[in-house]
Amino acid sequence: MSLDGYLEVRSQAVDAALALALARSPAPPVIIAAMQYSLLGGGKRLRPLLALAACEATHRAFGPDAWAPAMPAACAVEMIHTYSLIHDDLPAMDGDAMRRGRATSHVVFGDGMAILAGDALQAEAFATLARAADGATPAMAVRVVQALRVIADAAGPVGMAGGQAIDLAHDPAHRPSQDLAMPAPSGSMPVLDADGLTDMHARKTGALIRGSVAAGAILGGAGAPTLAHLDTYASAVGLAFQIVDDILDVEGASADLGKTAGKDAASGKPTYVGFYGVDGARQRAADCLARAGDALAAAAVDGRYLQQLATWVVERRA
Numbered sequence: 001m002s003l004d005g006y007l008e009v010r011s012q013a014v015d016a017a018l019a020l021a022l023a024r025s026p027a028p029p030v031i032i033a034a035m036q037y038s039l040l041g042g043g044k045r046l047r048p049l050l051a052l053a054a055c056e057a058t059h060r061a062f063g064p065d066a067w068a069p070a071m072p073a074a075c076a077v078e079m080i081h082t083y084s085l086i087h088d089d090l091p092a093m094d095g096d097a098m099r100r101g102r103a104t105s106h107v108v109f110g111d112g113m114a115i116l117a118g119d120a121l122q123a124e125a126f127a128t129l130a131r132a133a134d135g136a137t138p139a140m141a142v143r144v145v146q147a148l149r150v151i152a153d154a155a156g157p158v159g160m161a162g163g164q165a166i167d168l169a170h171d172p173a174h175r176p177s178q179d180l181a182m183p184a185p186s187g188s189m190p191v192l193d194a195d196g197l198t199d200m201h202a203r204k205t206g207a208l209i210r211g212s213v214a215a216g217a218i219l220g221g222a223g224a225p226t227l228a229h230l231d232t233y234a235s236a237v238g239l240a241f242q243i244v245d246d247i248l249d250v251e252g253a254s255a256d257l258g259k260t261a262g263k264d265a266a267s268g269k270p271t272y273v274g275f276y277g278v279d280g281a282r283q284r285a286a287d288c289l290a291r292a293g294d295a296l297a298a299a300a301v302d303g304r305y306l307q308q309l310a311t312w313v314v315e316r317r318a
Helices: 003-023 029-039 046-058 068-088 105-109 111-133 138-155 160-169 194-204 206-220 224-251 263-267 272-299 304-315
Strands: none
Touching: 003 029, 003 046, 003 068, 003 111, 003 304, 029 068, 029 105, 029 111, 046 068, 046 206, 046 224, 046 304, 068 111, 068 138, 068 160, 068 206, 105 111, 111 138, 138 160, 138 206, 160 194, 160 206, 194 206, 194 224, 194 272, 206 224, 224 272, 224 304, 272 304
8 A cells, every 4th residue: 555545544544443432421511622623624644544554554463444543552552643733722821723734722711611622632542442351351451551651651740741840841921920829849940951951851742652653562562672673763753743844944834734833933832954964964853863763663663654654754844
């Protein structure tokens, strides 16, 4: 299957699974509507696709349905990703009015309902994955628990939420009033030089990408050595994704990106383009792609779609 065919077929499967998960929920319709608006409103579906591809690459019985054990994890990571976007777009954070080519959740539903929709999607993510243990074999139930932990670590204070906290802490627009007594954090605040920027994005963006690959591989039955190589692959893909995002923020158009272009430059945020220039950032993305390919080769798995997804991340224009 070509990459375009793979993206279409697997994305449709993910969309159907996400729609079914919300359609079955006994939650009040008012919050389901807000959850559906953001979750089913398009998007690249990169994280669920990585989870499915990692499962296919590591499943002992590779075949047409080798990706199926990872679908609950694929839904979970997309729910978490979507919740993070809803919250990130709020006025209290990045304050964006456009996401995935249309008005953001808080613009449509109000700040309060957007916050609740994000909260609900995060909780539903873990419930969706946990239900995969119902009726499963003992071995698969253990894998589900392992995948839950990996995704929780990726989404929490060590991962995505921690990276977002570093980002906010360095934004003058979000510093607390000097009149308020704020406990000083223990340890020093990370400096957002080139290394600090990489650490922040390894958490804010890269952690959930790594968690997606790891969860898919775990549910496919991968052992520790394979997981280590796939984590190296995913780390490189996560870094490449952010570098390309920074390039597109400079070169892209809002209509193509589905979000407001030029926001990072306008707000003075440090970026890879700011540190290295467009050409230097492109070279670093290419270096990430090479590292990802080397890691897949070392993993000794059928990583054809993982390799193609890594290439797509680096070459994308939106």
